[in-house]
Amino acid sequence: MQGVQQGTRQPASPPAAYAPTDRTVPTRAAQRASYDKDLVHAILDEGYVCHLGFVRDGAPVVLPTLYARVGERLYVHGSTGSRPLRMTGQADPGLAVSLTVTHVDGLVLARSAFHHSINYRSVVVHGIAHRVTDPEEKRLALDALVDHVVPGRSRDSRPASAKEFAATSVIRLDLDEVSAKARTGGVNDEPEDLALPHWAGVVPLRKGYGTPLPDPGLKPGTELPDYLAAL
Amino acid sequence: MQGVQQGTRQPASPPAAYAPTDRTVPTRAAQRASYDKDLVHAILDEGYVCHLGFVRDGAPVVLPTLYARVGERLYVHGSTGSRPLRMTGQADPGLAVSLTVTHVDGLVLARSAFHHSINYRSVVVHGIAHRVTDPEEKRLALDALVDHVVPGRSRDSRPASAKEFAATSVIRLDLDEVSAKARTGGVNDEPEDLALPHWAGVVPLRKGYGTPLPDPGLKPGTELPDYLAAL
Numbered sequence: 001m002q003g004v005q006q007g008t009r010q011p012a013s014p015p016a017a018y019a020p021t022d023r024t025v026p027t028r029a030a031q032r033a034s035y036d037k038d039l040v041h042a043i044l045d046e047g048y049v050c051h052l053g054f055v056r057d058g059a060p061v062v063l064p065t066l067y068a069r070v071g072e073r074l075y076v077h078g079s080t081g082s083r084p085l086r087m088t089g090q091a092d093p094g095l096a097v098s099l100t101v102t103h104v105d106g107l108v109l110a111r112s113a114f115h116h117s118i119n120y121r122s123v124v125v126h127g128i129a130h131r132v133t134d135p136e137e138k139r140l141a142l143d144a145l146v147d148h149v150v151p152g153r154s155r156d157s158r159p160a161s162a163k164e165f166a167a168t169s170v171i172r173l174d175l176d177e178v179s180a181k182a183r184t185g186g187v188n189d190e191p192e193d194l195a196l197p198h199w200a201g202v203v204p205l206r207k208g209y210g211t212p213l214p215d216p217g218l219k220p221g222t223e224l225p226d227y228l229a230a231l
Numbered sequence: 232m233q234g235v236q237q238g239t240r241q242p243a244s245p246p247a248a249y250a251p252t253d254r255t256v257p258t259r260a261a262q263r264a265s266y267d268k269d270l271v272h273a274i275l276d277e278g279y280v281c282h283l284g285f286v287r288d289g290a291p292v293v294l295p296t297l298y299a300r301v302g303e304r305l306y307v308h309g310s311t312g313s314r315p316l317r318m319t320g321q322a323d324p325g326l327a328v329s330l331t332v333t334h335v336d337g338l339v340l341a342r343s344a345f346h347h348s349i350n351y352r353s354v355v356v357h358g359i360a361h362r363v364t365d366p367e368e369k370r371l372a373l374d375a376l377v378d379h380v381v382p383g384r385s386r387d388s389r390p391a392s393a394k395e396f397a398a399t400s401v402i403r404l405d406l407d408e409v410s411a412k413a414r415t416g417g418v419n420d421e422p423e424d425l426a427l428p429h430w431a432g433v434v435p436l437r438k439g440y441g442t443p444l445p446d447p448g449l450k451p452g453t454e455l456p457d458y459l460a461a462l
Contacts, residue, residue, distance in 0.1 A: 023292070027317075028310050049335055049349065051282035053293035060291050061254070062284035064333040064353050079259050086258075102295040104280055106441075109459075113377050113388045114395040118280065122295050146344050150434075157344045157429050164345040187446050198388050199453050203381075203462065204441030210337075215418050215431040225430050228340075 023126050024179035034180045043123045043180055044069045044101055048149045052076060053098040054084050054129075067099065068141065068148035072175040074099060074125065075132070075141040080169045084129075088171050094128040099173055107203040110187040111196040119183050119202065126177040132170040141170045152227035254357050255410035265411045274354045274411055275300045275332055279380045283307060284329040285315050285360075298330065299372065299379035303406045305330060305356065306363070306372035308399055315360075319402050325359040330404055338434040341418040342427040350414050350433065357408040363401040372401045383458035 018024070018035040026033050034040075050067045053060055063084065067076050076099070080086070088095045106119035132138045142165075143154040160168065187200045209231045212224060248266040249255070257264050265271075281298040284291055294315065298307050307330070309315070319326045337350035363369045373396075374385040391399065418431045440462045443455060 023287075023290075027314050049333065049351075051284075051293050051295075051331055051333070053282075053284040053291035053329070055286050055289070055291050056254075058286070059254075059327045059357065060284035060286050060329040061357075062282050062291075062293050062329040062331040062355065064282075064331060064351065066349065083258050096290045098284070098291045098293040100282055100293040100295060102280065102282070107380055109381065109384065109388075111389055112391075112395070113373065113385060114391045114399070116377055116380070116384070116388070118297065118380075120280075120295065124293065126290065126292075142344065146347055149338055149347070149349075150340065153340065153347070154344060157340075157347070158342055158424055158427055160343070160345045164343070168345070186444075189446075189448075193389055194448050195450065196389055197450065197453065199456050199459065200446040200449060202444045202446075203459065204444065206437075206439045206441050208437045208439070210435030210437050213417070213433045213435065215420075215433075217420075217425050218431060219426065219428065222428065222430050228430065228434065231434065 018176070018178045020179070021177050024124070024177055026181065029181075032181050032183055034182065035178070036180065040123050040175070040178055040180045041069065043103065043121050044074070045148075046103060047101045050076070050099050050101045052084060053100070054087065054095055056083070056087070066145055066149065067101070068144035069175075070140065070144050074173045074175065075144060075170055076129070076173070077142060077145055077168055077170045080167055082169075084171070088129055088131045088169070094130040095171070097127065097129045097173060099125040104205055105184070106205055108183075108187055109200055109203065111189045111193045111198045111200045115187060115189055117183060119185070121180065121182040123178065123180050125173060125175060127173050129171040129173045132172050137172075138165070138170050141172070142168065150227065150231070152225075156225055156227070249407070249409045251410070252408050255355070255408055257412065263412050263414055265413070266409070267411065271354050271406070271409055271411045272300065274334065274352050275305070276379075277334060278332045281307070281330050281332045283315060284331070285318065285326055287314070287318070297376055297380065298332070299375035300406075301371065301375050305404045305406065306375060306401055307360070307404070308373065308376055308401045310398065310400070313400075315402070319360055319362045319400070325361040326402070328358065328360045328404060330356040335436055336415070337436055339414075339418055340431055340434065342420045342424040342429045342431045346418060346420055348414060350416070352411065352413040354409065354411050356404060356406060358404050360402040360404045363403050368403075369396070369401050372403070373399065381458065381462070387456055387458070
């Protein structure tokens, strides 16, 4: 069967890319755009804070919030009293959102001011966010939100009580209209600028974790768990 | 005169806070909100990548982009062909935007999943962005955008040519409807959870710079400038 598939060039699995749309094809620097699912997933999985945009009274609102990916769905949570979560309501048609995740990797310092840039990787998701009403999906999403920040943490904490569970809203956004954008590499100066005396190059940016600070009320003898020591 | 001012309690300078509006007063966690100008400026000046939201065909769009603050104005730039910059046009009424800057400072790991949180500082600006048409303001804004990423860099690079200057658009957003929001400190567990065996505390997040990577075409003998060595 493998030979047949190779011979007819039929894919063994669904296309591993999102279909571009008018909203996800950039008007410029199109070579930086990608619809590759693996790349999109990798960018999303490396972060846990997104910027969620929605429209309120005709004007845009952009708020930072935590997110988690489970397969081809993103989840965002918050208090039932918070604005975007109230706006999703319990029913359709949901809330039109744009969810963006950005990693800044380096400062690109060219000889010319014009060609200064940033190395970055970002994902922009467009779609309609819906309130999660199925209790099982909601609980899985809440675990994913904790584990997305610190893998393994949800199993090492007290699960939400019924009251806490009810006080939290979760919204779901399907990965459907999605694009990644990235700039990598070095400076792109004009040929006539190469002889200029200015230093040019890339300053990489680093992210990391500091030493964990135990809660002063921690029970004596409580050791730092392996999944935190490994960060 | 100083004595008179103190006696009548007249402020020596304008109020050092932005006036709250319906959009900048949160529906919850109001104790985390601040309108203090110094705090807002400090959060804005620590970053250089914002998330800019606008409305296109009735739907929200959130894009990462560079920004700089000059006094009570924010500047964002881009190609004249990019979507939000084209939408600002040359004339009023401008483009309604929400511009958000977020710093993530630490992971707050509580004993209960529900009380997990993030230490962060963010600023959300609402307003109408206008295209900068005055050439002098535009040039100052472009310098500020370079210096906001690396202080001192604009003086150590070739200024924009007339062609580059014309190919770049700059938009201005006044700091008027602005709020900061921050979470700091340790875990807030329920009293009945304190005896649970789970490790609890804060994992600080660190940001920094890696070793600058010189452009392979750098003129031999070009040394790393002090303002980069000091990063």
